[in-house]
Amino acid sequence: MNYISDAWVKYNRRKSVKYGLPFLIFVVGGSFGLRQWTQVRYEIGRVKGVTKEEAEKMGLKKERDVTLESTFEDIQKLDIDHWENKRGPRPWEENTIIDKTK
Numbered sequence: 423m424n425y426i427s428d429a430w431v432k433y434n435r436r437k438s439v440k441y442g443l444p445f446l447i448f449v450v451g452g453s454f455g456l457r458q459w460t461q462v463r464y465e466i467g468r469v470k471g472v473t474k475e476e477a478e479k480m481g482l483k484k485e486r487d488v489t490l491e492s493t494f495e496d497i498q499k500l501d502i503d504h505w506e507n508k509r510g511p512r513p514w515e516e517n518t519i520i521d522k523t524k
Contacts, residue, residue, distance in 0.1 A: 433439045477483075486492075 472480075474484075
């Protein structure tokens with residue numbers, strides 16, 4: 423037992439063991455950890471999406487299909503010529519100050 427404690431003290435004084443060994447453990451262990459972490463990305467990528475029929479069976483319904491043309495029509499209906507600039511409260515102000523100015 424005394425031999426083990428003497429060896430520990432002897433090797434613990436060396437900078438290569440004191441700083442190098444934890445660094446190597448960190449690098450090698452980190453590579454294994456990153457391998458497991460990146461494997462999740464590939465596993466998720468293999469999962470297929472849900473079809474419309476399966477989504478409707480689960481109770482999820484889309485009201486309508488959103489297309490570029492329908493979005494453009496919605497934007498054209500907006501009245502962008504008549505608007506009013508409304509000032510929001512600053513972080514250091516209370517809402518009551520803004521209400522008094524109106």
